[in-house]
Amino acid sequence: xxxxxRILGRVRRALADVEQDDMPYEQAVSRDYLRxxxxxxxxxxxxxxxxxxxxxxxxxxxxxxxxxxxxxAGMLAARGSRTVVVPPGLDPEWLSAAEAELVLDRxxxxxxxxxxxxxxxxxxxxxxxxxxxxxLDGSPDQGRRRITLVPDHHICVVRVPExxxxxxxxxxxxxxxxxPLTWISGPSATSDIELDRVEGVHGxxxxxxxxxxx
Amino acid sequence: MSGTFVxxxxxxxxxxxxxxxxxxxxxxxxxxxxxxxxATHTIRGKRExxxxxxxxxxxxxxxxxxxxxxxxxxxxxxxVQVEESVTxxxxxxxxxxDADEANRIVARLVKETGEPEVVKVKSMATQEIGxxxxxxxxxxxxxxxxxxxxxxxxxxxRPSHILVPAIHRNRxxxxxxxxxxMSEWGRxxxxxxxxxxxxxxxxxxxxxxxxxxxxxxxxxxxxxxxxxxxxxxVVESEGNGRMCxxxxxxxxxxxxxxxxxxxxxxxxxxxxxxxxSSTAERMNPYTSMWTGTTDQDGxxxxxxxxxxNGRTDTLADEVGRxxxxxxxxxxxxxxxxxxxxxxxxxxxxxxxxxxGAILSPQLRGTASEIDxxxxxxxxxxxxxxxxxxxxxxxxxxxxxxxxxxxEGGPVTREGNKVILKPAKGHAAERAAMRAARWAFASPRALxxxxxxxxxxxxxxxxxxxxxxxxxxxxxDLPPVPAEPFRDWWQRTQGGKGDKGAAK
Amino acid sequence: MRVALFLTCVNDTLYPDTGRAVVKLLxxxxxxxxxxxxxxxxxxxxxxxxxxxxxxxxxxxxxxxFRDYEAIVxxxxxxxxxxxxxxPRMGERARAxxxxxxxxxxxAPVVPKTxxxxxxxxxxxxxxxxxxxxxxxxxxxxxxHGLRSLGLGDRPRRLLQAVKxxxxxxxxxxxxxxxxxxxxxxxxxxxxxxxxxxxxRNAESTGAEVLCAADNSCLMHIGGxxxxxxxxxRPVHIAEILASTEExxxx
Numbered sequence: 001x002x003x004x005x006r007i008l009g010r011v012r013r014a015l016a017d018v019e020q021d022d023m024p025y026e027q028a029v030s031r032d033y034l035r036x037x038x039x040x041x042x043x044x045x046x047x048x049x050x051x052x053x054x055x056x057x058x059x060x061x062x063x064x065x066x067x068x069x070x071x072x073a074g075m076l077a078a079r080g081s082r083t084v085v086v087p088p089g090l091d092p093e094w095l096s097a098a099e100a101e102l103v104l105d106r107x108x109x110x111x112x113x114x115x116x117x118x119x120x121x122x123x124x125x126x127x128x129x130x131x132x133x134x135x136l137d138g139s140p141d142q143g144r145r146r147i148t149l150v151p152d153h154h155i156c157v158v159r160v161p162e163x164x165x166x167x168x169x170x171x172x173x174x175x176x177x178x179x180p181l182t183w184i185s186g187p188s189a190t191s192d193i194e195l196d197r198v199e200g201v202h203g204x205x206x207x208x209x210x211x212x213x214x
Numbered sequence: 215m216s217g218t219f220v221x222x223x224x225x226x227x228x229x230x231x232x233x234x235x236x237x238x239x240x241x242x243x244x245x246x247x248x249x250x251x252x253a254t255h256t257i258r259g260k261r262e263x264x265x266x267x268x269x270x271x272x273x274x275x276x277x278x279x280x281x282x283x284x285x286x287x288x289x290x291x292x293x294v295q296v297e298e299s300v301t302x303x304x305x306x307x308x309x310x311x312d313a314d315e316a317n318r319i320v321a322r323l324v325k326e327t328g329e330p331e332v333v334k335v336k337s338m339a340t341q342e343i344g345x346x347x348x349x350x351x352x353x354x355x356x357x358x359x360x361x362x363x364x365x366x367x368x369x370x371x372r373p374s375h376i377l378v379p380a381i382h383r384n385r386x387x388x389x390x391x392x393x394x395x396m397s398e399w400g401r402x403x404x405x406x407x408x409x410x411x412x413x414x415x416x417x418x419x420x421x422x423x424x425x426x427x428x429x430x431x432x433x434x435x436x437x438x439x440x441x442x443x444x445x446x447x448v449v450e451s452e453g454n455g456r457m458c459x460x461x462x463x464x465x466x467x468x469x470x471x472x473x474x475x476x477x478x479x480x481x482x483x484x485x486x487x488x489x490x491s492s493t494a495e496r497m498n499p500y501t502s503m504w505t506g507t508t509d510q511d512g513x514x515x516x517x518x519x520x521x522x523n524g525r526t527d528t529l530a531d532e533v534g535r536x537x538x539x540x541x542x543x544x545x546x547x548x549x550x551x552x553x554x555x556x557x558x559x560x561x562x563x564x565x566x567x568x569x570g571a572i573l574s575p576q577l578r579g580t581a582s583e584i585d586x587x588x589x590x591x592x593x594x595x596x597x598x599x600x601x602x603x604x605x606x607x608x609x610x611x612x613x614x615x616x617x618x619x620x621e622g623g624p625v626t627r628e629g630n631k632v633i634l635k636p637a638k639g640h641a642a643e644r645a646a647m648r649a650a651r652w653a654f655a656s657p658r659a660l661x662x663x664x665x666x667x668x669x670x671x672x673x674x675x676x677x678x679x680x681x682x683x684x685x686x687x688x689x690d691l692p693p694v695p696a697e698p699f700r701d702w703w704q705r706t707q708g709g710k711g712d713k714g715a716a717k
Numbered sequence: 718m719r720v721a722l723f724l725t726c727v728n729d730t731l732y733p734d735t736g737r738a739v740v741k742l743l744x745x746x747x748x749x750x751x752x753x754x755x756x757x758x759x760x761x762x763x764x765x766x767x768x769x770x771x772x773x774x775x776x777x778x779x780x781x782x783f784r785d786y787e788a789i790v791x792x793x794x795x796x797x798x799x800x801x802x803x804x805p806r807m808g809e810r811a812r813a814x815x816x817x818x819x820x821x822x823x824x825a826p827v828v829p830k831t832x833x834x835x836x837x838x839x840x841x842x843x844x845x846x847x848x849x850x851x852x853x854x855x856x857x858x859x860x861x862h863g864l865r866s867l868g869l870g871d872r873p874r875r876l877l878q879a880v881k882x883x884x885x886x887x888x889x890x891x892x893x894x895x896x897x898x899x900x901x902x903x904x905x906x907x908x909x910x911x912x913x914x915x916x917x918r919n920a921e922s923t924g925a926e927v928l929c930a931a932d933n934s935c936l937m938h939i940g941g942x943x944x945x946x947x948x949x950x951r952p953v954h955i956a957e958i959l960a961s962t963e964e965x966x967x968x
Contacts, residue, residue, distance in 0.1 A: 005309055006629065007293070007526060008290050011290045011471075015287065025476055029281050030280060031275070031277050032276070033483070034269070034270045107510045112427055132497065144510065145231065145459075145511055149457065175507055176298075180502075181506075182501070184487075185500075188451065190452045192380060194249070194384060194411070195381065201415050201418065201453055
């Protein structure tokens with residue numbers, strides 16, 4: 001007998017006392033929880049996102065599409081970034097004013113090469129206001145997961161309000177589970193020393209989020 | 215690399231003493247008591263605040279409970295579905311009935327890559343099966359990359375908490391371990407390292423980075439697996455998880471069969487309850503979700519090892535099976551007054567605290583001294599049940615397991631129904647309980663006992679010898695009154711006619 | 718209203734003053750109290766130590782003794798919780814063991830009629846000011862079963878706040894278990910004592926003369942620790958405070 005058969009057999013015997021029910025799953029669980037907490041307009045939802053991002057030590061900037069290139073160039077310059085990795089599908093306009101050298105992510109580039117890059121700039125798939133979270137889904141304007149992980153400085157551009165949802169339940173509706181997803185809430189952190197939160201471990205220690213309006 | 219790499223020891227150590235004995239030292243260790251008190255009280259307050267932000271917490275908790283119960287009731291169906299969807303997404307699924315089989319599978323998979331080392335994301339399942347030691351025996355080094363796991367591994371220590379395995383260490387102790395041990399296994403700690411948490415985190419970052427960048431094989435567990443999509447989820451804070459899940463070419467995830475949720479949508483419940491219950495955050499810094507493999511992004515080979523190791527035996531117990539709802543948040547540890555004073559090591563298991571006290575004796579059985587003592591490692595105060603985000607009634611299961619220990623009876627071990635004998639060492643207690651039941655069966659016997667006590671009350675000491683000293687070593691006994699209430703009641707009909715005081 | 722006092726075996730044997738206080742208090746409030754002499758023990762210690770089957774005859778006996786009363790009042794949160802929370806569970810377990818509905822049916826009548834004292838005062842009698850007088854500084858420890866199993870909430874505090882002369886002070890870490898836990902106090906004496914010591918130190922820090930609770934089992938443990946630590950504080954059951962009046966003040 002394979003272990004697969006053994007385990008499935010054990011499960012079935014273990015459940016011998018359980019009454020069969022053919023209730024469809026949608027009815028089997030009562031979901032009386034809220035879809036959204038609180039009653040906010042679009043502006044207030046974006047405001048909450050900014051607040052919660054900042055609460056977990058992300059640095060939040062706001063600008064218009066017209067100012068985006070200048071804003072990003074300024075942020076990179078202020079950081080002193082000489083090299084910045086970009087995902088293949090990032091809007092070329094965004095970094096048109098940047099003085100840093102742009103490094104295009106290639107399939108064959110090694111983690112060591114990425115480790116020598118100063119910054120990374122990406123878009124995002126969705127942002128969650130209630131939790132201060134941005135979610136990346138590996139689309140061409142976000143790139144492979146590693147490029148937002150190894151460099152120490154991540155700039156993420158969120159188009160507001162269209163990419164902002166209020167809550168976790170709303171965000172899942174927008175995401176495609178077949179894509180690799182990374183949920184980011186502030187820079188890397190740890191609570192491992194005396195259960196107190198400290199920012200800055202293995203992931204980017206600086207997370208800057210640009211909320212850009214049309 | 216110099217020296218012999220020592221991983222985390224397998225649990226339980228061959229003959230771990232019973233809980234009261236193991237707790238004895240911890241209770242009197244003032245440093246440990248201080249560390250635990252500080253850490254658990256810090257997180258308690260924060261958790262309360264994070265939960266209070268959610269007006270629908272009770273509903274989320276109920277939904278989480280129902281999702282998990284439903285999954286467990288149809289676990290065979292969902293296991294097959296997970297296998298199908300992970301396979302369809304490019305993953306390879308393995309089934310492991312016990313720890314040995316899981317370890318053999320993982321060791322073989324690592325060997326097939328030809329790599330001598332692996333990096334690991336913190337995972338309770340791999341600790342439970344003693345994977346690091348099993349790999350070590352095969353000549354494969356496993357590096358723990360979670361900060362707390364690193365502290366434990368470098369300190370040749372044992373984990374004492376589910377979420378924060380080094381909770382028993384304070385910052386000064388951590389500094390000393392880093393300064394002393396890091397050079398043995400790679401990049402040494404920076405010169406003049408102080409005990410500020412930020413500097414300690416930086417030291418870990420530098421030490422582990424070289425291991426992440428060269429890693430070819432990553433090993434993880436998972437917080438959730440979604441049956442309908444084949445998606446695995448790892449919730450973490452530091453980014454070590456992302457490193458292990460995305461940089462290596464091969465990823466091996468060892469996941470307990472109870473970690474399934476049926477649908478993608480179900481994550482909306484647990485992604486709200488887990489972070490707030492564990493680290494008291496609205497959301498943890500990083501959550502990774504992957505479905506099989508993705509071209510050119512992340513590991514190109516993905517193995518999922520589905521682990522039983524006592525879970526189906528636990529499932530067979532209709533009271534005890536609720537323990538399988540656990541999402542490993544550790545809220546129950548952080549509120550537990552017993553855990554706070556005894557520390558995690560006393561539980562003799564990778565699962566300490568209240569959840570460990572009901573999980574270990576079910577996964578491992580109650581044959582050993584430690585496992586038979588764990589159901590009693592609680593005052594049944596109920597704080598654990600109150601904070602549990604999937605409403606596991608831990609006191610209910612504790613009492614149920616106490617019954618199993620003292621009465622024996624039918625249980626399932628490795629898939630087979632067996633009849634347990636009552637545990638040894640409870641004979642005197644059993645006799646006392648029977649005698650008490652006999653005495654209480656009639657008020658007459660009770661009254662005779664009370665009168666005897668009252669008449670001899672002048673001779674009652676306030677401390678006791680022998681077994682009674684368990685009480686009176688630290689607490690005085692109450693004085694026995696001149697007459698029990700029932701005599702007063704009978705004499706006076708509830709104070710209506712006092713017919714003189716008792717002699 | 719005719720109610721039965723379910724005093725509990727511990728109170729009957731060791732704390733008759735608490736029983737007398739309940740009788741005095743309820744009588745003052747116009748309640749006709751009976752003490753069924755056949756009562757013994759609810760079986761809690763048996764059940765919680767793992768001897769459920771030994772507890773069953775005690776539970777059946779309890780039901781025989783109390784089932785015909787309108788209400789059953791007990792000055793013990795944990796024994797109240799035994800009847801209300803665990804008797805139904807005993808019935809369910811017997812059913813799951815293939816022993817039918819007999820036990821469940823036998824125990825069912827007493828479950829909804831059993832009240833912990835402060836619950837009975839606030840919910841059934843609808844009073845919070847019971848006309849008591851107690852000129853002391855008091856801190857209140859909500860015992861675990863009262864707090865979490867019965868959900869007594871702020872009822873005891875509301876009753877205490879209405880007592881004339883009583884100054885109620887906050888107990889730090891009030892919600893934390895005192896470490897009694899029945900046989901836990903013996904089986905895990907070290908941890909139990911450490912919890913008790915912390916509870917007593919917290920109580921001491923309030924400067925109160927009296928630590929009050931609604932369960933004498935916990936008070937036995939806390940009080941035994943207090944005298945051993947020579948704190949000078951006293952443990953007092955809430956019934957004795959509520960029974961105390963200006964005419965007949967409690968000691």
